[in-house]
Amino acid sequence: MSRVLIRVLWLMLISGLSLQGCTPPKPVRLGAPIEGFSHTSAAINRFSVNGGGGPNLAPYGYGGGQMCCASLPVKWHPGLTVVVEWVKDPDPYASANWPPLGTDGYRAAYKLHAAKYTRHRAVVPVARYEELGLVNVHFLPCNQVAVSAGATYPGRPDYPFHFSQKMQEPATCPES
Template structure:
């Protein structure tokens, strides 16, 4: 009798485990892709605490990093918090003393003191299918994100109107938030 009970228990356990594994995950882990439409370098950035690549100036489609976490299904009111460090003079090193010298080290420290740090929380537009997390850095420290499975420039991308309107020139002064 106990052998029959053990077999029944094992079968029930296998069904329970198999049933749990058959459900799709509630969260997915897309890669993070950055797009920089500014004259500054983005030294580093994060989306909800997950790292993204560094981006040179005017990198209209930069590298990608792995990964962030998003719900499989979009929900109204979803947001992403983007934090980044910006180098406003990314080509200043061209006039520095030779690499490895005390002068270079001093120039680097003086330059790095000008880096600025930013944080913004933005809305995540509706998506049906999760693609990569695309983060767009715009002039005046504005940021847009998208998670849908459509690439910028193609029909259905939620920010084509903004991206296509950019002439890649930053305004002399930015509006106050």
């Protein structure tokens, strides 16, 4: 082989190897949109998953569209958990009997009502997923929470949870 050919092949090899470094690495974590479901008579005024905010949820309701985002691994692994924090209004229809909106009486009633909100935090296992997708947060009786993060959704047979839309609080809740 001629020296010129060897040099050309050597340069092609070096160039090819250096271009491999230009390929972006596959992400390990991604931001996934969050939505929620309240299966109880309480309203969820706000909630978050790993710090990413979720929509407000009406009693027994699906909540207000998707919000962004919860950072989760692209690949599920055993022991995967998220931190869910939420504020619950145990009497979401109380304002029906308040003085007119914008009055001092209304503001006073709201202040008394808001003092009854409860704040919660739970470290929750994430149901197994094959492909990272929408983060679904289910608020259940006794301040329990279930979380999925796959490419499936409630109502499908492959969805990991099949909760009744309306669940009643028991007279006493088990201690956590």
